[in-house]
Amino acid sequence: MGRYVVTRLVQLVAITFLISVLVFLLVHLLPGDPTLAILGPNDTPTARHELLAQLGLDKSLLQQYWIWIRNVFSGNFGKSFLTGQTVANAIAVALPIDIELIIVSQAMAVIVAVPLALLAARRPNRLLDRIATTGSFGMLSIPTFVVAVLLVLVFAVQIHAFPATGYVRFTTDPAQNLRSVVLPSIALAFGSIAVYYRLLRADLIATMQEDYITMARSKGLSTTFILVRHALRPSSFTLLAGAGISIGSLFTGAFVVEVLFQLPGLGYQLVNAIYARDYLMVQGMALVAAVGYVVINFVVDFLLTVLDPRVRRA
Amino acid sequence: MPEHPFSEDLVAPTELLGADAGSEAVIVAEAAAPRLPGETRRRGLGWLFWVCLAWVALLALAALLAPVLPLKAPNFQDYTAVSRGPSIHHLLGTDDLGRDLLSRIVWGSRVSLIIGFASVGIGLLVGGSFGLFAGFRGGPADSVLNAGSFVLLAFPPLLAIMVIEAFWGRTLWKLVLMFALIATPQLFRVIRATTLSFANREFVVAARTMGARTNRILLRELLPNVVPAAISFALLGVAIAIIVEGSLAFLGLSIQLPVASLGNIVNQGVQNDNLQLNPYIALWPALYIFLLLTSLNLMADRLRSRFDVRDVKL
Numbered sequence: 001m002g003r004y005v006v007t008r009l010v011q012l013v014a015i016t017f018l019i020s021v022l023v024f025l026l027v028h029l030l031p032g033d034p035t036l037a038i039l040g041p042n043d044t045p046t047a048r049h050e051l052l053a054q055l056g057l058d059k060s061l062l063q064q065y066w067i068w069i070r071n072v073f074s075g076n077f078g079k080s081f082l083t084g085q086t087v088a089n090a091i092a093v094a095l096p097i098d099i100e101l102i103i104v105s106q107a108m109a110v111i112v113a114v115p116l117a118l119l120a121a122r123r124p125n126r127l128l129d130r131i132a133t134t135g136s137f138g139m140l141s142i143p144t145f146v147v148a149v150l151l152v153l154v155f156a157v158q159i160h161a162f163p164a165t166g167y168v169r170f171t172t173d174p175a176q177n178l179r180s181v182v183l184p185s186i187a188l189a190f191g192s193i194a195v196y197y198r199l200l201r202a203d204l205i206a207t208m209q210e211d212y213i214t215m216a217r218s219k220g221l222s223t224t225f226i227l228v229r230h231a232l233r234p235s236s237f238t239l240l241a242g243a244g245i246s247i248g249s250l251f252t253g254a255f256v257v258e259v260l261f262q263l264p265g266l267g268y269q270l271v272n273a274i275y276a277r278d279y280l281m282v283q284g285m286a287l288v289a290a291v292g293y294v295v296i297n298f299v300v301d302f303l304l305t306v307l308d309p310r311v312r313r314a
Numbered sequence: 315m316p317e318h319p320f321s322e323d324l325v326a327p328t329e330l331l332g333a334d335a336g337s338e339a340v341i342v343a344e345a346a347a348p349r350l351p352g353e354t355r356r357r358g359l360g361w362l363f364w365v366c367l368a369w370v371a372l373l374a375l376a377a378l379l380a381p382v383l384p385l386k387a388p389n390f391q392d393y394t395a396v397s398r399g400p401s402i403h404h405l406l407g408t409d410d411l412g413r414d415l416l417s418r419i420v421w422g423s424r425v426s427l428i429i430g431f432a433s434v435g436i437g438l439l440v441g442g443s444f445g446l447f448a449g450f451r452g453g454p455a456d457s458v459l460n461a462g463s464f465v466l467l468a469f470p471p472l473l474a475i476m477v478i479e480a481f482w483g484r485t486l487w488k489l490v491l492m493f494a495l496i497a498t499p500q501l502f503r504v505i506r507a508t509t510l511s512f513a514n515r516e517f518v519v520a521a522r523t524m525g526a527r528t529n530r531i532l533l534r535e536l537l538p539n540v541v542p543a544a545i546s547f548a549l550l551g552v553a554i555a556i557i558v559e560g561s562l563a564f565l566g567l568s569i570q571l572p573v574a575s576l577g578n579i580v581n582q583g584v585q586n587d588n589l590q591l592n593p594y595i596a597l598w599p600a601l602y603i604f605l606l607l608t609s610l611n612l613m614a615d616r617l618r619s620r621f622d623v624r625d626v627k628l
Contacts, residue, residue, distance in 0.1 A: 137615075256565065
């Protein structure tokens with residue numbers, strides 16, 4: 001067990017390092033010069049040289065990478081070239097929005113998917129199961145942006161129940177904050193519901209064939225009781241793995257929804273920073289998103305080995 | 315003990331799946347589910363599979379033959395019929411610039427279908443060959459490839475796409491390569507995992523004992539067994555690529571306007587109150603995407619259950 005954790009930790013560090021190199025290289029391959037946007041009409045060769053030196057862009061790529069990564073380790077992600085805002089600050093402002101979206105949307109997905117899967121697995125291949133399974137197929141086939149457009153059309157334009165765009169901070173007004181994340185969260189939860197439902201249903205049906213379930217049945221326990229108390233836990237591991245992937249990719253993957261609903265989360269800010277050629281901003285945000293993905297997957301893998309003795313044995 | 319998806323020779327699902335790979339997770343989980351008692355093995359693929367195949371083939375044919383089909387020019391603006399509903403002259407109606415929607419959707423589907431199929435085809439060829447090799451060989455080569463694919467997976471795809479676009483331009487074939495780059499690590503992981511499940515089976519060991527060379531084992535023993543699963547995953551990959559392309563196009567980040575693409579037609583249908591004035595503009599492409607994706611998902615599912623990897627084991 002200890003060896004497993006150590007191996008995974010070494011992998012984690014190595015992968016994070018490779019990602020930081022990739023992020024850095026890709027950003028510096030971006031065509032376009034950040035000094036153009038900053039200088040504007042004051043663009044003279046001498047002013048440019050001064051600015052490049054000031055921003056540290058006149059050094060070699062290797063030196064620039066070294067300076068960047070050294071600072072990142074001490075928590076200093078640098079400053080935006082354009083606004084002077086520190087990158088750490090920008091991330092600290094954007095990240096809570098993603099975390100809120102992730103929590104609300106994933107909670108919605110689990111609340112809908114788990115009971116539905118339990119109901120379907122109670123009587124597999126019967127009417128309810130067929131309807132839910134076919135429905136989940138349909139849900140998988142609707143892109144998030146179409147769901148989002150439909151939600152805006154119905155709930156924002158037609159009945160004005162929720163705002164179409166904008167974000168209100170939780171600290172400013174909790175009620176408005178919740179109202180502003182409801183539609184984007186539903187849009188994000190939509191696909192997850194289908195995936196989680198199908199994962200859990202398949203595992204539940206598989207678990208229900210096990211000997212210990214037959215044993216429980218022969219004791220006279222009801223199917224509902226067996227499903228909830230005996231089958232749910234051992235069937236939830238693939239669901240957990242799936243959730244890990246969804247959550248990890250949502251850090252920047254939610255950008256379609258964020259752009260549509262004008263929520264200034266990490267994905268949205270990343271898009272803006274790329275357009276502005278704001279190197280340090282892009283590097284910092286991409287690194288945080290990638291590390292988030294890797295760490296969450298690591299945690300999920302670890303949780304699985306703790307929760308499921310079958311993995312540990314292998 | 316029943317085969318469990320987390321046994322070590324099959325890699326943990328979190329490693330197997332990349333971002334957006336929700337439906338792949340479903341396939342992996344459902345492949346693990348044993349058939350229900352009383353459920354007989356389906357002999358063929360079922361009529362629905364063939365209907366879907368015919369439908370996808372029809373759409374692909376229409377897209378391929380768009381230049382010779384009797385369609386109006388996709389960018390021709392008919393000022394006598396602006397924002398009309400379906401009629402004899404314009405079978406699906408026109409958009410707010412008087413352009414024929416049927417023609418724009420057929421031409422737009424070229425972008426989505428070419429990007430979907432071509433990028434996954436390339437990914438299958440590259441990722442598949444490496445996956446087959448890595449899964450069979452194991453050892454350090456496998457570890458290196460595996461870590462490499464994980465780095466690519468953890469890298470925010472949004473950043474990769476936008477940087478390559480900015481660096482390189484947004485023509486169709488460059489978009490195809492870009493999507494192929496994102497599809498490759500995912501297909502690599504899936505095919506590597508499938509190969510692993512076959513690599514130590516009796517027939518492979520038998521072939522090796524008889525003195526078969528590596529190439530022969532890879533091509534004659536392993537490949538035929540991996541192909542059905544690979545096609546099933548590839549179809550899902552196509553569906554995912556089409557969703558991603560649609561989302562990017564919807565945000566104006568895919569192919570350059572005025573070239574039509576399904577996503578940018580939906581976007582146009584949402585702009586300038588078009589949703590109230592002429593909902594058909596957004597409705598038709600959304601419907602097209604929905605029917606296309608449902609067919610692809612269904613075909614993938616049927617293929618998966620027909621060539622269930624675990625069934626062969628029994």
